Amino acid sequence: MSVQFTVNEEPVELDVPGIRRLLDVLREDLGLTGTKEGCGEGECGACTVLLDGAVVDSCLVPIAQVDGHAVRTVEGLAPRRPDARNPATPDNLNLLQRAFLETGGAQCGICTPGMLMAGEAFLASGQAPTDPAIREAIAGNLCRCTGYTKIIEAIALAAARREAPG
Amino acid sequence: MIEPPLVSPDTLSAAYRLLAEAAYRPISGGTDVLVALSGGLGAPPERLLDLWRLDELRGIALDGDALIFGALTTYAEIRRSAVCRDLLPAFVEAAATIGAAQIQNRGTLGGNIANASPAGDMLPVLLATDAVIVAGSVRGERSIPAASFWTGYRQTALAGDEIVVRIRIPLVADRQVRFRKIGTRRAQAISKVVIALSWVSAAPAEPWRSVRLGLGSVAERPIRATATEAFLEGRLPTSDTANTASVRVAAEIEPINDVRSTADYRRAVTGRVLYRLIREAGDW
Ligand SMILES: Cc1cc2nc3c(=O)[nH]c(=O)nc-3n(C[C@H](O)[C@H](O)[C@H](O)COP(=O)(O)OP(=O)(O)OC[C@H]3O[C@@H](n4cnc5c(N)ncnc54)[C@H](O)[C@@H]3O)c2cc1C
Ligand code: FES
Ligand code: FES
Numbered sequence: 001m002s003v004q005f006t007v008n009e010e011p012v013e014l015d016v017p018g019i020r021r022l023l024d025v026l027r028e029d030l031g032l033t034g035t036k037e038g039c040g041e042g043e044c045g046a047c048t049v050l051l052d053g054a055v056v057d058s059c060l061v062p063i064a065q066v067d068g069h070a071v072r073t074v075e076g077l078a079p080r081r082p083d084a085r086n087p088a089t090p091d092n093l094n095l096l097q098r099a100f101l102e103t104g105g106a107q108c109g110i111c112t113p114g115m116l117m118a119g120e121a122f123l124a125s126g127q128a129p130t131d132p133a134i135r136e137a138i139a140g141n142l143c144r145c146t147g148y149t150k151i152i153e154a155i156a157l158a159a160a161r162r163e164a165p166g
Numbered sequence: 167m168i169e170p171p172l173v174s175p176d177t178l179s180a181a182y183r184l185l186a187e188a189a190y191r192p193i194s195g196g197t198d199v200l201v202a203l204s205g206g207l208g209a210p211p212e213r214l215l216d217l218w219r220l221d222e223l224r225g226i227a228l229d230g231d232a233l234i235f236g237a238l239t240t241y242a243e244i245r246r247s248a249v250c251r252d253l254l255p256a257f258v259e260a261a262a263t264i265g266a267a268q269i270q271n272r273g274t275l276g277g278n279i280a281n282a283s284p285a286g287d288m289l290p291v292l293l294a295t296d297a298v299i300v301a302g303s304v305r306g307e308r309s310i311p312a313a314s315f316w317t318g319y320r321q322t323a324l325a326g327d328e329i330v331v332r333i334r335i336p337l338v339a340d341r342q343v344r345f346r347k348i349g350t351r352r353a354q355a356i357s358k359v360v361i362a363l364s365w366v367s368a369a370p371a372e373p374w375r376s377v378r379l380g381l382g383s384v385a386e387r388p389i390r391a392t393a394t395e396a397f398l399e400g401r402l403p404t405s406d407t408a409n410t411a412s413v414r415v416a417a418e419i420e421p422i423n424d425v426r427s428t429a430d431y432r433r434a435v436t437g438r439v440l441y442r443l444i445r446e447a448g449d450w
Contacts, residue, residue, distance in 0.1 A: 001172070018172035019193075019214055021200065041201045043354060045268060054242070054271040060200040061272065062193065064174045065218045118267070139353030140266025 003067040007032065008076030018064030022056075023047045025063050026073060034074040034113050038142070045141030048114035049073045055121045055140070074113035077120065096120060096158040105154035107145035114141050119155045129159035167204040174216040178302070178331070181220060185327040186304040190215035192329050194238055195272035197265070198281045223276065223331055226250055231337050237276025237330040245270065254335060256343035256362065260291045266353040276330040282320045282387070285357045287347055289316065289388035293380030294343060294362035295335050302331040309334070316387040338376070340368045344443050348435055350426070357383045358427035359435050363443050365398070370449065373400045379440070384419040384432050393418045394440070403448030411444060412437035 001018035004011065007030065014029060026032045026049070038046030040059050047058040050072040077094045080086050090098050096119050099105070106112040115138060122129075122137035134152045143151060172193070175181045184190060191211035193199045195218075202208055217223060223238040226247045233254055235244070244250055244261040251258050264270055264278075264287055278288045279299060292299075292312040299310045301324055310323050317323055324330070343364040349355025360382035365374040377398040379391040394415040401407045421432035 001174070017169040018174060018216065019169045019203070021167065021204070024167075040204050042197055042265070042269060045266070048268060051271075055268050056271055057197075057268045059204070060195075060197050060268075062172065062196055062200065062214075062216065064172055064216050065196070067174075121267070136353075137267065140268040 001064055001067075003063055005066045005069050005071060007071045008073060009070075014063075016063055018062060020063045021059055022049070022051075022061040022063055022066055022071070023058035025066075026058060026071075032073055032075050036110055036113055038110065038114075043142070044111075045114045045118065045138075046111055048117045048141060050117055050121060053121065053124060055118050057140070072117070072120075074116055077116060095161055096123060096154070099154040099158040099161070100151070103150045103154040103157060105146060105150045111141060111143040111145075115143065115151055119151075119158065122155060123159055123162060129156045131156075168206075168210045170203075170211055170214055172214040172216055174219050176219050178220050178222045181215060181217065181329070182302065182304045182327075184215055185329065188213060189326065192217050192280070194218065194274040194277040195240065197269050197273040198277060198283075217276075217329065228253070229334075233335045233337060235275050235333045235335070237274060237279075237332055239275045239333075241265075241270035241273055241275075242267070244275070253337055254295070254343065256345040256364075257288075257291055257295075257335070260288055260345045260347070260362070263287055263347045263349075263352075269354075275333060279315070279333070280322060280324065280330050282316050282322045284319070284385060284387050285360070285383045286388060287357055287360050287382065290360050290362035290380030290382045291343070291345055292333065292335070293388060293390050294364040294378040295341075296378065298334040298336075299330055300332045300334060301325075301328040303328040307331065313390060319386040321387070338366060341366045341376070342447070344447075346439050346443065348439065356426060359383050359421075359432050359439065361436065361439050361443070363440065365447075371402070373402055374398055375400070379415070381415075381419060381436065383426075384421040384436055389419075391415050391418045403444045405445070405448070405450060408441045408444035408448070412441040415440050 002015050004013045026035050036046040038044035042057045042060045049058045118138045127133050134155050190213045192215050224236040227234045241261040241264045278286045297312040346361045348359045362380040364378045366376045377395045382388045416433040416437035421429040
């Protein structure tokens with residue numbers, strides 16, 4: 001099946017089986033390995049990406065349903081994609097990524113791409129960054145390292161900075 | 167993962183024609199289908215029919231004295247719907263307990279109904295509200311009352327070439343609907359017990375009429391506890407009523423032991439939750 005969509009605003013055109021998981025298309029067909037696979041069954045949220053701005057588990061979305069839509073992955077967060085010459089220094093990261101660094105919101109990092117995308121969707125929703133609201137926003141994302149507190153702090157910090165830039 | 171061929175028709179009539187020609191497994195949000203496929207649960211389907219492009223199956227609308235939900239209505243859409251929040255808040259409450267945001271953005275009401283899990287959380291509410299499930303095929307449409315839709319363990323009244331097209335929930339004056347789900351945690355939990363109770367009464371001092379008690383995870387399919395309903399009919403929500411009803415419902419259901427819970431726990435909790443719902447209604 002021929003599908004066309006955008007990933008981080010770049011147009012993509014592919015000929016792949018329509019049932020192929022968006023996760024596999026990102027990682028295998030497009031080489032975007034920032035998005036992780038944890039459980040492969042919708043439980044852990046490691047594979048979370050934004051589809052037209054809404055969080056989805058990319059392990060549960062068949063690529064046929066992405067045709068004509070816009071995908072955003074963790075690679076699309078930093079203003080400049082880090083490479084050998086532009087390492088992922090704090091300056092090279094977006095507001096939420098910097099907040100994760102500062103609060104210690106990432107340890108082993110397997111949940112982090114998904115947490116960041118869930119956090120981005122939360123920031124974009126404009127909801128007040130209360131503890132229950134942030135917890136609900138990341139309820140579909142499991143983390144075995146941080147105990148969640150630092151992740152919640154990171155999202156709250158980014159929300160506060162977004163409100164009061166500079 | 168095995169990747170069976172998939173077609174994505176653009177119109178409902180094209181989907182009906184395909185279904186009439188060969189055996190296709192429909193796929194809506196894919197939150198059950200993809201789990202089964204990639205987990206290798208059961209024999210993989212030969213072909214898949216992607217319903218996602220069928221805008222004819224979308225939308226929530228008020229039609230006279232009923233709320234109509236397209237089969238592709240997602241939980242996120244139910245939660246956002248002002249008309250649903252106004253007229254059927256228990257349905258919104260139930261939708262909010264499904265999975266987490268990722269699942270709510272893709273999972274659909276039609277998928278929950280057709281998947282026919284005894285733990286499908288929306289199904290007891292559909293039973294308690296006398297919902298009608300509209301099935302469609304090349305032969306046209308037919309209406310199936312929720313009470314006769316789930317016929318056995320993961321069995322439905324749908325013919326092989328039929329799909330769920332919409333759901334009609336009648337709105338009844340003075341009807342109260344309550345929903346409770348008991349799971350291990352608030353998000354991403356499959357129910358141990360799920361309960362939807364509805365009754366009609368114009369004032370707190372008026373006896374209950376048209377009592378419906380829909381239950382999930384307590385039998386091989388979502389059920390109505392008709393004996394307990396009959397007991398509650400015409401009664402007031404007193405502590406005597408609550409005590410007897412909770413004993414009756416525990417005796418009426420046939421739960422099993424499984425990885426999520428035990429039969430004993432399910433009986434006890436079902437009785438207790440019903441007791442509390444009646445106590446809250448009676449305000450004592
Ligand atoms: C992590 C996770 C958490 C979950 N949490 C919950 C929960 O809390 N409560 C709960 O009830 N469920 C839960 N589910 C199950 C699932 O999300 C729901 O049952 C959902 O409503 C299924 O809808 P779907 O559109 O994704 O279905 P799909 O996966 O697309 O389809 C499900 C089944 O229905 C059939 N089908 C789909 N649409 C139609 C149609 N219109 N007509 C005929 N047949 C059709 C398919 O062939 C398939 O057999 C969870 C799933 C996951 C992965
Ligand atoms: S890998 Fe998709 S939710 Fe776990
Ligand atoms: S940082 Fe290791 S799982 Fe979250």
